[in-house]
Amino acid sequence: MIIYGADYNPEQWSKDVWLEDMTLMKECKVNMVNLNIFGWALLEPSEGVYDFSMLDEMMDLLYENKISVDLATATAAQPAWLSMKYEDVLPKDKHMNTVWHGSRQTYCPNSSHYRLRAKLLVEAIVKRYHKHPALKMWHVNNEYSDHTSICYCDTCAEKFRVWLKGKYSLEEVNERWGTAFWSQRYYSFSHIIPPRHTAADPNPGLVLDYKRFMSESTYELFLMEYDIIKAYTPDMTVTSNFMGNDNKPLDYYKWAKKMDLVSWDSYPDPLDSRAYMKNALTHDLMRSYKKQAFVLMEQAPDQVNWRSKNPNKEPNEMILYSMQALAHGGKGVMFFQWRQSLKGAEKFHSGMVPHNGTETKTYREVKALGHILSSMKEDDFKASVAIYFDYDNWWALEYEPGPSADMKYMDIVRDYYAYFYDNNIPVDFVFNGETLEDYDYVLVPNAYMLHDEGVFKDYVKKGGQLIMGAFSGIVDESDTVFSKGYMSSLSDVFGIKVLGYHVLKETKSNLLGHYSWKDEVKVLTADLLFDDDVLITKNSTGHGNAYYIGGRFDDYSKVLDEIIKIKGYDSDEGVSVRVGKKYVYLLNFTGLHKSLDFEGINYKLQPYGYKIIHL
Structure with missing residues (x-):
């Protein structure tokens, strides 16, 4: 079965809307939602005091309506009391300026207080819900390093020195970094600091090792949560959503070795004439981390809100991009988010249920897509x-x-x-x-x-x-x-x-x-x-x-x-042919009518249209 659904944020809505959502989700063939991604502030209103009443009710409601839950650990955005109480929680930029609370993902990955409170929260969530019948998958944090990819604070400096000592002697540090240049030689680990703002260019060896260190520091956060989850649900799938192929700070390949399922968030630029090719590359990259099927965890049903200019998707374009995920080895198609927010920084980011409800093009298309996917299965592909x-x-x-x-x-x-x-x-x-x-x-x-x-x-x-x-x-x-x-x-x-x-x-x-x-x-x-x-x-x-x-x-x-002797399939610019073991996918990413000959049969493709051929 293909996973189909979205991030669901019931904390933004009244209970009468919850009931309407259950009806609409079933109408759209939604079979899974990502729940509790940004729930920390409601779950722990003050330090050590937990309130699971809303989440209890929602887990039960989803189960009653036969909708599975990918339950998030809520650690992607800490509550204000945590940011304000412990000064090591908020990260610092390379100028040592504090990155203040007020959005999301504003934490230092090496903060002992963030780590402790996140650990205790995850333990409380996992203990409470590990046997709940709605639970089918765990979702750790959210989009690691998307907003805070690096921190230069004193806590990170001290942890970096410990990290270095575990890998090199002080002499090896000097040799590897070439500290004879510009009189940078170190005679004590205590003299080593992160590559903060300097008068000229920082040492490239230092910069490289600090990138490795920050990737591993963030990975430690994932492992901490992963181990807690596995202690209670050893056989349940655990994921954390990766970003696109331009997300540089984290070595996703090392992460994927531990992760049970790779998932990622896809937001191709509608103003980029080759966005579909770049998107296909990332699908292939995500499939390749484990040589297994992945889940498209987020995409926009229509517009996003965070680019300087945010055009709408063309008719059928959303369905086409969803099919592209399957055509490159996906086993799930999901969205951010289910219902479009009325307040907050992402209120103009589209949802499966838009501001104007079920009479919109967007809702008609997500409903149609759900019915299409309900009869499909994941595919497999062979590359030479x-x-x-x-x-x-x-x-x-x-x-x-x-x-x-x-x-x-x-x-x-x-x-x-x-x-x-x-x-x-x-x-x-x-x-x-x-x-x-x-x-x-x-x-x-x-x-x-x-x-x-x-x-x-x-x-x-x-x-x-x-x-x-x-x-x-x-x-x-x-x-x-x-x-x-x-x-x-x-x-x-x-x-x-x-x-x-x-x-x-x-x-x-x-x-x-x-x-x-x-x-x-x-x-x-x-x-x-x-x-x-x-x-x-x-x-x-x-x-x-x-x-x-x-x-x-x-x-x-x-x-x-001059080099490659493999024969592919002929197609026009913007038209893709993907041959799996179950299906052939013909995808037209242009606004033009296209025709394509495949195995002796001519297929007509509408603008932003597709054909699925069963093998």
């Missing part, structure tokens, strides 16, 4: 291409100052991914330490930080086709430039020597397209596939081949046409 993804590399590459602020990791990944999306070739993502041998092709868009050399070498030796993009093999895991030269540890695999790089003053073009960067490459044993200012090389080694793309193109279609 993998894109290598690495959070450490992302963090390190985008430290500035660097060669070019235009070398953005996700932009590079997206530009390569677009080739496979446009050719309707399925893609998985793989991560540091994972096996690669299940894939015919492995593409590494950028490996500025290179620390998987052995895996890459073994893959090519056994017959794999490895493709690596420009400005790779520059630094090791401590962000130290390789002393033997760029790409030195993989020089024999690629049959080249990278002598340098060139940031072009202006974009140039050749037969392969427009490019803004080129590596200076010396060919050793490789064959030249292309040589017109930018070099594309191929080196046969073992049973496989290693390709190096020595430039940063804005479109890699002609480049990859």
Whole structure:
């Protein structure tokens, strides 16, 4: 069964509205709601005093109406009394200014008082509801690091020193960070502070390790809640909703190893002409973390409220994007939120039940979608291409100052991914330490930080086709430039020597397209596939081949046409073909009528329309 529903916030409504909601949810075939995401202030009105009366009533009401609950732990927004009573709770920015209470997610992840009160709250919730028949899933916190991704307070500084001591000696810190530069050498761990505001650029090794530390600090919060939940409900699914592929602060791959189910929140930009492709990439990324089906935990039924300009969705566009989730391995389609708020910062964010009720386009579409999904099941997909993804590399590459602020990791990944999306070739993502041998092709868009050399070498030796993009093999895991030269540890695999790089003053073009960067490459044993200012090389080694793309193109279609020998499905721009084991999905993300030939049959697609073919 496909999960279908939304965040439900009954605390915003009177009890007569609750009863109406039950009727409408059943009418829309809603089978699950996310409950209690922002309930802390009502559950604990003062320290250690709990009031579960409203939540008790709602859990019972949902069960009576055969609607399952994904019960949240309510720790995403602490009550005002907690923020005001304990000064370590509120985070500080890099200028050491306090980030004040008054919105959400305004807590320091290392605050002992936040951690204690969150622990006690979660224990109280889990003890009370772990046997409730409505409970089907647990929802830890909400959108970790979306608003407060980093804190620089004294508590974090002390915890950071402890974290460093657990990994390195003081001499190793000085060596890894290169503190001989700018007289930064440390003679005591007590002298090390977070990368707060400084007169010039902070040490890049310090910045990188602090990003790792903050990701792990936030992960500790998740583990604390996860362990409490599992102590009472060891067999129940636990999730926490991830953000989109531009959410940089957390290493989601490490999180997903522990998480029972990956879920994420999707809000494609309606003003971006390629939003559907970027959204598809994130679906594939989320599926790939565990190589399992994911849940689309949030999307907007119509408008959002937080961009500078918030157009409505076109007719059927919401249903189309919901089908895209299933077409990339989703097992659930949910929304923020069920009923559109009348007050607060998100009152103009759409809901499944809009301000103007059930006579609206939005409600008609969410009702129609519920009936469609009620007859569908989750699907499975097989990919022969993998894109290598690495959070450490992302963090390190985008430290500035660097060669070019235009070398953005996700932009590079997206530009390569677009080739496979446009050719309707399925893609998985793989991560540091994972096996690669299940894939015919492995593409590494950028490996500025290179620390998987052995895996890459073994893959090519056994017959794999490895493709690596420009400005790779520059630094090791401590962000130290390789002393033997760029790409030195993989020089024999690629049959080249990278002598340098060139940031072009202006974009140039050749037969392969427009490019803004080129590596200076010396060919050793490789064959030249292309040589017109930018070099594309191929080196046969073992049973496989290693390709190096020595430039940063804005479109890699002609480049990859020279390398990729997999046949996808032909379709017009904006039309996607996804072939699973149960269904074929034909998706039209344009406002035009489209026709598509698939397996000898011509299909007509309405603007923002789709077809599902049963296999």
